[in-house]
Amino acid sequence: MKDLIFRIRSSQYLSNNELVAIKVLFINILLLIVGVITVPINILFSGLTIVQIAFPLTFVLAFGASIILNLISKPRLAMTASIYAFIIVAASFFPTASPIYIYLMLFALLGVLIFYQDFYTFAIYGTVITIFGIIFLFFNIDTFTAEIFQQSATTQIVIYQGTLIIFYVFFLLNFINLEITNERYIKNFLESKTYTKNYIELIIKLKEAMNDRDRVKPIYDQSIFQQGLLETSTFLGEIFGFKAKEIQELVEFYLYLHEVDADLIISNKNINSKTKSFAKQLKRYLINQNNEFMGLVYELISETKQGLNNKIQNLDTRIHNSYHSSTDRFIATAAIYYYLRTEITQLDKWERTDENLTHQSVKDILMDSLVLNYLSPGEINLILDNDELFKRML
Amino acid sequence: MNNNISLKRIQNEIDILERKSYRVSTLFGTIILFIYGLLISLVLIFSGINIFEAGVYFALFALVSSISGYLWYQDIQLIILKRFSYLSIIFVYVFITYLLFNSSLPGIYANIFLAFTIGYLYLDEKATWINHILMAISSSLLIWIFPEVFGLENLPLLNIIVVNIVLLIILVFLFISSLFNLRKKRYNYYRLAKLRENEFKIIHVLIDLENEYFTQRGNSEDIYPLLKELFKQFSTKVGIENVFESRIDLVHDAHKLDLKEFKEKHPNLKEEMKNYLESLSLQDLGKLRFIAIKISQIKKVEINYSMNQEVFNSLRHFEDDQLVKLVIFSAFFVYFRLDKRELKGLSTEEFISLLNQSGLVNEIEPKILNIFYQYKDVIEDILSDATNGVMRR
Numbered sequence: 001m002k003d004l005i006f007r008i009r010s011s012q013y014l015s016n017n018e019l020v021a022i023k024v025l026f027i028n029i030l031l032l033i034v035g036v037i038t039v040p041i042n043i044l045f046s047g048l049t050i051v052q053i054a055f056p057l058t059f060v061l062a063f064g065a066s067i068i069l070n071l072i073s074k075p076r077l078a079m080t081a082s083i084y085a086f087i088i089v090a091a092s093f094f095p096t097a098s099p100i101y102i103y104l105m106l107f108a109l110l111g112v113l114i115f116y117q118d119f120y121t122f123a124i125y126g127t128v129i130t131i132f133g134i135i136f137l138f139f140n141i142d143t144f145t146a147e148i149f150q151q152s153a154t155t156q157i158v159i160y161q162g163t164l165i166i167f168y169v170f171f172l173l174n175f176i177n178l179e180i181t182n183e184r185y186i187k188n189f190l191e192s193k194t195y196t197k198n199y200i201e202l203i204i205k206l207k208e209a210m211n212d213r214d215r216v217k218p219i220y221d222q223s224i225f226q227q228g229l230l231e232t233s234t235f236l237g238e239i240f241g242f243k244a245k246e247i248q249e250l251v252e253f254y255l256y257l258h259e260v261d262a263d264l265i266i267s268n269k270n271i272n273s274k275t276k277s278f279a280k281q282l283k284r285y286l287i288n289q290n291n292e293f294m295g296l297v298y299e300l301i302s303e304t305k306q307g308l309n310n311k312i313q314n315l316d317t318r319i320h321n322s323y324h325s326s327t328d329r330f331i332a333t334a335a336i337y338y339y340l341r342t343e344i345t346q347l348d349k350w351e352r353t354d355e356n357l358t359h360q361s362v363k364d365i366l367m368d369s370l371v372l373n374y375l376s377p378g379e380i381n382l383i384l385d386n387d388e389l390f391k392r393m394l
Numbered sequence: 395m396n397n398n399i400s401l402k403r404i405q406n407e408i409d410i411l412e413r414k415s416y417r418v419s420t421l422f423g424t425i426i427l428f429i430y431g432l433l434i435s436l437v438l439i440f441s442g443i444n445i446f447e448a449g450v451y452f453a454l455f456a457l458v459s460s461i462s463g464y465l466w467y468q469d470i471q472l473i474i475l476k477r478f479s480y481l482s483i484i485f486v487y488v489f490i491t492y493l494l495f496n497s498s499l500p501g502i503y504a505n506i507f508l509a510f511t512i513g514y515l516y517l518d519e520k521a522t523w524i525n526h527i528l529m530a531i532s533s534s535l536l537i538w539i540f541p542e543v544f545g546l547e548n549l550p551l552l553n554i555i556v557v558n559i560v561l562l563i564i565l566v567f568l569f570i571s572s573l574f575n576l577r578k579k580r581y582n583y584y585r586l587a588k589l590r591e592n593e594f595k596i597i598h599v600l601i602d603l604e605n606e607y608f609t610q611r612g613n614s615e616d617i618y619p620l621l622k623e624l625f626k627q628f629s630t631k632v633g634i635e636n637v638f639e640s641r642i643d644l645v646h647d648a649h650k651l652d653l654k655e656f657k658e659k660h661p662n663l664k665e666e667m668k669n670y671l672e673s674l675s676l677q678d679l680g681k682l683r684f685i686a687i688k689i690s691q692i693k694k695v696e697i698n699y700s701m702n703q704e705v706f707n708s709l710r711h712f713e714d715d716q717l718v719k720l721v722i723f724s725a726f727f728v729y730f731r732l733d734k735r736e737l738k739g740l741s742t743e744e745f746i747s748l749l750n751q752s753g754l755v756n757e758i759e760p761k762i763l764n765i766f767y768q769y770k771d772v773i774e775d776i777l778s779d780a781t782n783g784v785m786r787r
C-alpha cells in the first residue's frame with residue numbers, strides 16, 4: 001500500500017505501462033466493490049435462467065483475467081479485460097434496470113474508457129458503446145419520450161441520441177488533441193535522443209581510439225572496476241535478501257557479456273530461459289556499447305559541462321530566429337558550411353571519429369527536411385544556388 | 395559552469411513547449427464551443443423557444459469562441475490563454491445550469507456531460523480542478539433538485555445519497571486520471587527541454603575530447619579572410635553592393651577582442667552588440683558551432699517510432715529483475731567513482747549531488763536509492779578497500 005501511494009505520488013516518473021497498471025488496479029478495486037454488490041443482487045432477481053449463471057461466471061472470468069494479467073506485467077491486456085468486466089456488469093442490469101439507468105450507465109462505461117486515457121481503446125470500445133446506445137434508444141422510444149415536452153417523440157429521442165453522440169465525438173476530439181500533443185512530443189523527443197545517441201557514438205569511438213593510442217584498457221576490463229562492482233553489488237544485494245553466490249554469478253555474467261555477443265546468447269536454444277532473460281535485461285546496460293547505460297552515463301557527465309556559453313539565454317536553433325538581417329543570416333550560414341567542411345564530425349569507414357563532410361554530403365544534408373530545424377529555405381538556397389562558389393572558396 | 399543559466403534556458407524551452415500544446419487545446423476548444431453553441435441553439439429553436447432568445451445564446455457562444463480563436467491566432471502569452479480557458483469552462487457550466495432551470499428540454503441534464511468534455515480539453519491543472527469541481531456541484535444539484543430525471547423521486551433518501559456518492563467516486567477517478575496525465579505531460583516537457591540542453595553539453599564533451607585527440611587543428615579565426623573573399627565574389631555574381639565585408643570585420647573584432655578593446659575600437663557599439671556579433675563567429679561554446687555539429691548528424695537521424703513506449707533511459711525498468719537493477723546501479727556508481735578521460739572519479743557525495751542536480755535520481759529504483767543513501771559510508775569503505783586491494787596487487 002505504501003509502495004502504491006509512493007508510485008501514485010511520483011506518477012510522472014512512471015512509464016506508460018506502469019501508469020496503466022495502476023489505473024487497472026483502481027478499476028479492479030471498483031469492480032470488486034461493484035461485483036460484490038451486484039452479482040448477488042442479479043442472482044436474486046434474475047430467476048433461474050442461463051443469465052443467473054452466465055453473467056456472474058463471465059464477470060468473474062474477466063475480472064480474474066484482469067487481476068492476473070496485471071500481476072504478470074501485461075497491463076494493457078489487463079486493461080482490456082477490466083473493460084470487458086465492466087461491460088458485463090453493466091449488461092447484467094439490462095434485463096431488469098430502467099432504460100434511463102441503462103442510458104446513464106453508457107456514460108459511466110464511456111467514463112471508464114476516458115479514465116484509461118487511451119485513444120485506441122476509446123476509439124474501439126467507445127464507438128461500440130455509442131452505437132449500442134443509439135440502437136438501444138430506438139427500441140425504447142416510449143420510455144424516453146414524454147408528453148410534457150412539446151417536441152415529437154422522434155425529436156425527443158434524437159436529442160437523447162445526439163447528446164450521447166456529441167459526448168462521444170467531443171471526447172474523441174479530446175483524445176485526438178492528446179494524440180497530437182503526444183505525437184509531437186514523441187517526435188521531438190526521439191529526434192533529440194537520436195542526435196544525442198550520435199554524439200555519444202562519436203565520443204565512444206574517439207575514446208576507443210585514445211585508449212588504443214595510450215594502451216589503456218576499457219573501464220569494464222579493469223580489475224579495479226570489476227572488484228568494486230562485485231563488492232558493492234554483494235553488499236547491496238545481501239541487504240535485499242539475495243544470496244552472495246547469486247549476486248556474484250550475475251556480476252560475472254554481466255562482465256562476461258562485454259566479451260561476447262549478447263544476442264547470440266539470447267537466440268541460443270540450448271541456453272536456459274533464466275540466463276537468456278538476464279542476458280536480455282543486461283544487454284541494455286553494457287559499458288562497451290552505445291546503449292541506455294551509456295546514455296545515462298553521458299547524461300550525468302554532461303551535468304559537469306557548460307554546454308552553450310552563458311550569454312545564450314535560449315535553446316532555439318533556428319538561424320532565422322537568432323539573427324535580424326539577411327546579411328547576418330548569410331554570414332552565419334557560410335560559417336556553418338565552413339565548419340561542416342573542415343571539422344571532424346563523422347566516423348570513417350573503420351568506424352573511427354576521423355572524417356569531415358564532403359561538399360556533396362553537405363549538399364545532401366541541405367536536401368533533408370530536418371535541416372529546416374536550423375536553416376530556412378533562403379539560407380539553404382544560398383549554398384545550393386552558389387554551390388561551386390562555396391566549394392571553391394571555403 | 396553557471397547552473398542558473400542552464401535552468402533558465404530549460405525553463406524557457408518548457409514554456410515554449412507548453413504554449414505550443416495549449417494553443418492546440420485552445421483551437422480544439424474554439425471549434426467545440428462554436429459547434430456546441432450552434433447545436434444547442436438549433437435544438438432550442440426546434441423545441442419552440444423564441445428565435446431571439448436562441449439567437450442570444452448562440453451570440454454568446456460565438457463571442458466566447460471568437461475570443462478563444464483570436465487568442466489562438468495571435469499566439470498570445472500562455473497565462474492569458476489559460477485564464478481565458480478557465481473563463482470558458484465556467485461559462486459553459488453556468489450556461490447549462492441556467493438551461494436546466496429554465497428550459498423544458500428532454501435529456502437536458504445530459505448536457506452537463508458535454509460541459510465536462512469541453513473542460514477536459516484544456517490540459518492544465520487549474521482547468522482540471524475547475525472542471526471537476528463544477529461538474530461535481532452541478533451534477534449533485536441535478537440529482538437533488540430534479541431526482542425525477544433519474545427516476546429517483548420515489549426512492550428513499552439513502553438511494554439518492556448512494557447515487558450521488560457513486561457519481562462523485564467516478565469524478566474522483568477521472569480527476570486522478572487527469573492529474574496523472576498532466577503531471578506526466580509536464581514531466582515530459584521538462585525531459586524534452588533537459589534533453590535539448592544536454593545535447594549541447596554532450597557536444598561539449600565531444601569537443602573537449604576532440605581538442606585533446608586532434609592536436610593539429612586549425613585556428614577558428616582562419617575563416618574570416620575566406621568569408622570575405624566568398625561574399626566579395628557572391629556580391630559580384632548577384633550584382634549587389636558588398637555589405638558583407640564590413641560586417642565580417644566587425645564579427646572578427648567581436649571574436650578576437652575582449653570587451654574593453656572592442657569598445658575602444660568601436661565606441662558606438664554596446665556590449666549587447668558585441669555579444670550578438672560574437673554569436674556569428676565559430677567561437678568556443680557558441681551556438682553556431684553547436685548548430686553546425688547538430689546539422690552534421692542529420693543524415694544519421696532515423697526516428698524509430700516503434701521505440702516510443704519506453705523512450706527514457708532508465709535504471710528502473712518495470713520488467714527488470716530487482717537483482718539486475720541492483721547490479722546495474724552498482725555498475726553505474728562504481729563507473730563514476732573511477733577516473734575517466736571526460737571526468738575525474740567522483741566522491742560518493744559528489745555522485746549523489748550530481749544525481750540530484752541532473753534529475754537522474756528519478757531513474758533509479760527508490761528502494762535501492764534509499765538503501766544506498768542509508769549505507770553510503772559503509773559502501774564508500776567497502777569500495778575503497780576493494781579498489782585499494784586491487785591497486786596493491
